[in-house]
Amino acid sequence: MPVARPEPQDARVIAHVDMDCFYVQVEQRKQPNLRGVPTAVVQYNSWKGGGLIAVGYEARKFGVKRSMRGDEAKKVCPDLQLVQVPVARGKADLNLYRNAGSEVVSILATEGRCERASIDEVYLDLTDAAESMLLETPPELLDELSDEALRSHVLGITGGEDDRRKNVKQWLCQTDADHRDKLLACGAIIVAQLRSKVLEETEFTCSAGIAHNKMLAKLASAMHKPAQQTVVPSSSVKDLLATFPVKKMKQLGGKLGSALQSELGVNTVGDLLHFPEEKLQEHYGINTGSWLWNIARGINGEEVEGRILPKSHGCGKTFPGPQALKTIASVEHWLNQLSEELSERIQTDFDRNKRVAHSLTLHARAYNANELDSQRKFPSKSCTLRYGTAKIQEDAKKLFDSGLRDFLGSQNSGWRVTSLSVAASKIFDTPPGTCSILKFFQAKNPSSSLSNVSNEFVEDDVAASPSGSRSYITAKEDEHLRELNCGETSDNNATPHQNITVQRNGKSNKKAKDKGTASILQFFSGSNSASAEQGCNEFSVDRAPVPPDRIGSESYPELTQQGSHTLEEHNSKGGIPHPAHTAQRSDSWVLDIGDIDPSVLDELPLEIQKEVRGWIRPSKRPNTAKRGSSIVHYFSSARSSQ
DNA sequence: TCCGCTCAATCG
């Protein structure tokens, strides 16, 4: 449900930029012979020619619609060129379009705050840029306005086709106008420039709306397509909304919009004006009611969030009709494919953006083969995400098994799975570090002899080294390590962390010694009391497997069952053990980091960094010094004290 | 149960 937000009192300049039939443009850029000819993008094509997900403007003239089947579209437009979405691992692969979207965003994000609203849309808050322009180079002083700016549509500026351009020029440059209008004029000029730049640098056209809030900007961007922009002065809002169909408003395209029509007889946004706020609240709740009341008046306080990266990554596939999966083996096959793609995507996200995901969620849809009813839902399940394709695959399978048990309940009958998806969420930035010590863990690599090498090093060199209570090593030690290093960063993201061994602080770690292999986890695993005594940085780490001897005595923040703090609690609430608990050996866990300089992380091989950073989560309350203090908090305080 | 694949936001 939408929620009303207070509208800032000062006028903002908000733009919504929408790529024109984006997937089609991406394909036309790749294959220029498709330019100018009716084109559509389909995914899959074996069944009725595949499903259209984007339709070029030439094809729209023939009545080709999105969500037609390819065969259907060919009937109304025999010359239609159908381009298939790339397929990888047996499923549609949208990376081509995601990356193209990033190209555009990187241009649009140069001016003002930028919010990536979808793969092909952004909102911009251009208030500051517009204010600056008004002060420094107001439109009326400009020698000449760009052609793109002059092609703007300004609602309320009447246009006999010929003189519309002249009137627009006049409007853009008017000197005696409302301050708010002048700001919009500046916004229009800036957006025109941005759109030209996008075209120049990416070959993509886009359309845009410029208004005082997101809602109006979004409405406006769709009014004149393709490759045009529309400005919404305040004076035009009332008329615009009076006849605007509620169902076409963002957020009102579904059940809420239908309810407005059937319950209140509201068909246009203007119709909403007749209802007092309280009335709308009675019907649709406090928040939604106020939101509706505001929308009717063109009021919308939603901020443009400064976010150009997605908050989650998901991979899914549907198995319609006869394709529904009915064996564990087929489910596992597809989970493997999906997990592989997901792993690749979060890997790329880390490489490009230094971000790590913390949560893995599995969704599925299923029905009972013999039951006629079969309305039961397949529950979503999530767990802490572990990096590495094999681990994601393993965890996804366990999550599925858990969900399937819930789904089936006591009975056991033939199930059918009609869709599967895995998603990575709770993505955090990893703070940049400064210090450079620890080439350290570069003693790495996976091949068999490795663990011996690093163990040897750890026990003979680090533990016995004069480093005393230092948690980092010297340049000499560093050199030594480099020799042991096997070279190239591994492309094997399944590098088992058990192979990365080191001992912490030169203290004897009994368990590690006993086993003869200390893990990187153990390196970080000081006892809580020790680190507390030392009064040093303490970091809570939330993802390591729980050592058997701690079960029942510690808290397990990594368990996803709500409100559970012990394994028993968790299990008694029907939770499942974290896959890692059963998957990991007991030589790898960590609870707190003691007096470790966190910048050591920067020097870890990327693979290890990802895993280690993945264990660390910023605390909600940085002030809880003892147990909640996060590595992120450490970094921010360390930086600010420099 | 043939509009597939993604994403975000809200809420209980």
Next chain:
DNA sequence: CCGATTGAG
């Protein structure tokens, strides 16, 4: 908080 639901494109 997780999981369900709604909605967008």
